[in-house]
Amino acid sequence: MTGEPTMAGRKQFDPERALQAAVRVFWENGYLGTSIHDLESAMGVGRASIYSTYGDKEDLFLRALTSYVEQYGPPVREAFRIHADDSTLALRATFDAALARMSDTDLPAGCLIAQSASELLILGARPQEAVSQLLHGQLAIITAALETDRRSGRLAESADPNSLAAFLAGTIHSLSLLHRNGVGLDVLHRVAAHALSTLPTTTVASGT
Missing domain, CATH: 1.10.357.10 (Tetracycline Repressor, domain 2)
Structure with missing residues:
Protein backbone atom coordinates (compact mmCIF):
# COMPACT_ATOMS: atom_id res chain seq x y z
CA MET A 1 0.00 0.00 0.00
CA THR A 2 1.25 3.45 -0.82
CA GLY A 3 2.01 5.39 2.33
CA GLU A 4 2.97 8.92 3.22
CA PRO A 5 4.78 10.31 6.23
CA THR A 6 2.75 12.00 8.93
CA MET A 7 3.64 14.40 11.71
CA ALA A 8 1.46 15.16 14.71
CA GLY A 9 -1.75 14.70 12.71
CA ARG A 10 -0.63 17.07 9.95
CA LYS A 11 -1.05 16.03 6.34
CA GLN A 12 2.32 15.46 4.73
CA PHE A 13 1.02 15.71 1.17
CA ASP A 14 -0.49 18.42 -0.97
CA PRO A 15 -4.27 17.71 -1.10
CA GLU A 16 -4.77 19.76 -4.27
CA ARG A 17 -1.89 18.13 -6.10
CA ALA A 18 -3.17 14.71 -5.06
CA LEU A 19 -6.66 15.68 -6.25
CA GLN A 20 -5.28 16.60 -9.68
CA ALA A 21 -3.68 13.18 -9.87
CA ALA A 22 -7.09 11.67 -9.11
CA VAL A 23 -8.68 13.78 -11.86
CA ARG A 24 -6.22 12.31 -14.32
CA VAL A 25 -6.82 8.71 -13.20
CA PHE A 26 -10.62 9.05 -13.49
CA TRP A 27 -10.17 10.81 -16.85
CA GLU A 28 -7.94 8.04 -18.19
CA ASN A 29 -9.76 5.02 -16.76
CA GLY A 30 -13.33 6.13 -16.16
CA TYR A 31 -15.07 5.77 -12.82
CA LEU A 32 -15.66 2.03 -13.03
CA GLY A 33 -12.18 1.35 -14.37
CA THR A 34 -10.53 3.16 -11.47
CA SER A 35 -9.74 1.26 -8.29
CA ILE A 36 -8.70 2.60 -4.92
CA HIS A 37 -5.31 0.99 -5.56
CA ASP A 38 -5.02 3.01 -8.81
CA LEU A 39 -5.79 6.17 -6.85
CA GLU A 40 -3.30 5.36 -4.10
CA SER A 41 -0.56 4.79 -6.67
CA ALA A 42 -1.26 7.93 -8.69
CA MET A 43 -1.88 10.23 -5.74
CA GLY A 44 1.01 8.93 -3.65
CA VAL A 45 -1.37 8.78 -0.71
CA GLY A 46 -2.41 5.84 1.44
CA ARG A 47 -5.96 4.59 1.49
CA ALA A 48 -6.59 5.86 5.02
CA SER A 49 -5.50 9.36 4.04
CA ILE A 50 -7.68 9.30 0.92
CA TYR A 51 -10.71 8.43 3.02
CA SER A 52 -9.93 10.95 5.75
CA THR A 53 -9.23 13.79 3.30
CA TYR A 54 -11.68 13.20 0.46
CA GLY A 55 -14.13 10.53 1.60
CA ASP A 56 -14.75 7.31 -0.29
CA LYS A 57 -14.15 6.72 -4.00
CA GLU A 58 -17.49 8.26 -4.92
CA ASP A 59 -16.76 11.39 -2.87
CA LEU A 60 -13.33 11.69 -4.48
CA PHE A 61 -14.83 11.29 -7.94
CA LEU A 62 -17.31 14.09 -7.28
CA ARG A 63 -14.50 16.37 -6.14
CA ALA A 64 -12.45 15.40 -9.19
CA LEU A 65 -15.41 16.14 -11.47
CA THR A 66 -15.87 19.56 -9.87
CA SER A 67 -12.17 20.31 -10.28
CA TYR A 68 -12.29 19.25 -13.92
CA VAL A 69 -15.22 21.59 -14.62
CA GLU A 70 -13.47 24.46 -12.84
CA GLN A 71 -10.40 23.97 -15.03
CA TYR A 72 -11.95 23.31 -18.43
Missing part, protein backbone atom coordinates in the same frame (compact mmCIF):
# COMPACT_ATOMS: atom_id res chain seq x y z
CA GLY A 73 -15.38 24.91 -18.18
CA PRO A 74 -14.44 28.63 -18.22
CA PRO A 75 -13.57 28.85 -21.97
CA VAL A 76 -17.03 27.56 -22.86
CA ARG A 77 -18.86 29.87 -20.46
CA GLU A 78 -16.74 32.77 -21.68
CA ALA A 79 -17.54 31.94 -25.30
CA PHE A 80 -21.28 32.20 -24.67
CA ARG A 81 -20.78 35.38 -22.64
CA ILE A 82 -18.70 37.13 -25.30
CA HIS A 83 -20.89 35.96 -28.17
CA ALA A 84 -24.20 36.29 -26.36
CA ASP A 85 -25.86 37.57 -29.55
CA ASP A 86 -24.35 35.06 -31.97
CA SER A 87 -24.70 31.37 -31.13
CA THR A 88 -22.70 30.33 -34.20
CA LEU A 89 -19.61 32.14 -32.93
CA ALA A 90 -20.17 30.85 -29.40
CA LEU A 91 -20.54 27.28 -30.62
CA ARG A 92 -17.50 27.57 -32.87
CA ALA A 93 -15.47 28.77 -29.89
CA THR A 94 -16.85 25.85 -27.85
CA PHE A 95 -15.80 23.30 -30.46
CA ASP A 96 -12.43 25.01 -30.75
CA ALA A 97 -11.89 24.82 -26.99
CA ALA A 98 -12.76 21.12 -26.96
CA LEU A 99 -10.45 20.37 -29.89
CA ALA A 100 -7.64 22.43 -28.35
CA ARG A 101 -7.92 20.35 -25.18
CA MET A 102 -7.80 17.16 -27.23
CA SER A 103 -4.72 18.36 -29.10
CA ASP A 104 -2.81 18.79 -25.83
CA THR A 105 -0.73 15.62 -25.67
CA ASP A 106 -0.01 16.21 -21.99
CA LEU A 107 -3.67 15.54 -21.19
CA PRO A 108 -5.59 12.25 -21.31
CA ALA A 109 -7.66 11.62 -24.42
CA GLY A 110 -11.28 12.64 -24.57
CA CYS A 111 -13.24 14.40 -21.83
CA LEU A 112 -13.98 13.36 -18.27
CA ILE A 113 -17.62 14.45 -18.57
CA ALA A 114 -18.17 12.55 -21.81
CA GLN A 115 -16.40 9.52 -20.37
CA SER A 116 -18.59 9.68 -17.27
CA ALA A 117 -21.72 10.16 -19.38
CA SER A 118 -20.94 6.93 -21.21
CA GLU A 119 -21.05 5.15 -17.82
CA LEU A 120 -24.05 7.07 -16.55
CA LEU A 121 -26.52 4.21 -16.16
CA ILE A 122 -24.11 2.14 -14.10
CA LEU A 123 -22.85 4.91 -11.82
CA GLY A 124 -24.11 5.42 -8.29
CA ALA A 125 -26.93 7.84 -7.59
CA ARG A 126 -24.76 10.82 -6.64
CA PRO A 127 -22.37 10.59 -9.61
CA GLN A 128 -25.36 10.06 -11.89
CA GLU A 129 -26.98 13.23 -10.60
CA ALA A 130 -23.75 15.25 -10.86
CA VAL A 131 -23.01 14.16 -14.43
CA SER A 132 -26.66 14.60 -15.48
CA GLN A 133 -26.69 18.15 -14.10
CA LEU A 134 -23.57 18.99 -16.10
CA LEU A 135 -25.07 17.56 -19.28
CA HIS A 136 -28.39 19.35 -18.77
CA GLY A 137 -26.56 22.57 -17.93
CA GLN A 138 -24.58 22.45 -21.15
CA LEU A 139 -27.73 21.66 -23.12
CA ALA A 140 -29.57 24.58 -21.50
CA ILE A 141 -26.78 27.04 -22.37
CA ILE A 142 -26.76 25.99 -26.02
CA THR A 143 -30.56 25.93 -26.26
CA ALA A 144 -30.83 29.43 -24.76
CA ALA A 145 -28.26 30.78 -27.22
CA LEU A 146 -30.09 29.26 -30.18
CA GLU A 147 -33.43 30.60 -28.95
CA THR A 148 -31.90 34.07 -28.66
CA ASP A 149 -30.65 33.83 -32.24
CA ARG A 150 -34.04 32.69 -33.51
CA ARG A 151 -35.76 35.62 -31.81
CA SER A 152 -33.22 38.05 -33.28
CA GLY A 153 -33.56 36.57 -36.77
CA ARG A 154 -30.02 35.16 -36.99
CA LEU A 155 -31.42 31.63 -36.84
CA ALA A 156 -34.17 30.55 -39.21
CA GLU A 157 -37.66 30.81 -37.73
CA SER A 158 -38.28 27.16 -38.64
CA ALA A 159 -35.30 25.98 -36.58
CA ASP A 160 -35.93 23.94 -33.43
CA PRO A 161 -33.47 25.13 -30.76
CA ASN A 162 -34.08 22.09 -28.56
CA SER A 163 -33.25 19.46 -31.15
CA LEU A 164 -30.37 21.52 -32.55
CA ALA A 165 -28.90 21.92 -29.08
CA ALA A 166 -29.17 18.17 -28.45
CA PHE A 167 -27.46 17.46 -31.77
CA LEU A 168 -24.61 19.90 -31.13
CA ALA A 169 -24.06 18.87 -27.51
CA GLY A 170 -24.11 15.25 -28.62
CA THR A 171 -21.56 16.00 -31.31
CA ILE A 172 -19.22 17.66 -28.80
CA HIS A 173 -19.34 14.58 -26.58
CA SER A 174 -18.99 12.28 -29.57
CA LEU A 175 -15.79 14.08 -30.55
CA SER A 176 -14.39 13.26 -27.13
CA LEU A 177 -15.31 9.60 -27.40
CA LEU A 178 -13.89 9.37 -30.92
CA HIS A 179 -10.68 11.01 -29.74
CA ARG A 180 -10.49 8.54 -26.85
CA ASN A 181 -10.72 5.73 -29.39
CA GLY A 182 -7.86 7.02 -31.50
CA VAL A 183 -9.61 9.01 -34.23
CA GLY A 184 -7.26 11.69 -35.56
CA LEU A 185 -7.66 15.39 -34.92
CA ASP A 186 -7.98 16.12 -38.64
CA VAL A 187 -11.13 14.01 -38.74
CA LEU A 188 -12.46 15.57 -35.55
CA HIS A 189 -12.01 19.07 -36.97
CA ARG A 190 -13.97 18.06 -40.06
CA VAL A 191 -16.77 16.61 -37.94
CA ALA A 192 -16.94 19.84 -35.94
CA ALA A 193 -17.03 21.96 -39.09
CA HIS A 194 -19.80 19.81 -40.56
CA ALA A 195 -21.87 20.05 -37.37
CA LEU A 196 -21.60 23.85 -37.39
CA SER A 197 -22.47 23.99 -41.08
CA THR A 198 -25.88 22.43 -40.36
CA LEU A 199 -27.05 25.46 -38.38
CA PRO A 200 -29.93 27.04 -40.34
CA THR A 201 -28.66 30.60 -39.97
CA THR A 202 -30.12 33.48 -41.94
CA THR A 203 -26.68 35.08 -42.40
CA VAL A 204 -23.53 33.68 -43.97
CA ALA A 205 -21.22 32.40 -41.20
CA SER A 206 -17.44 32.32 -41.64
CA GLY A 207 -15.75 28.92 -41.84
CA THR A 208 -14.22 27.08 -38.92
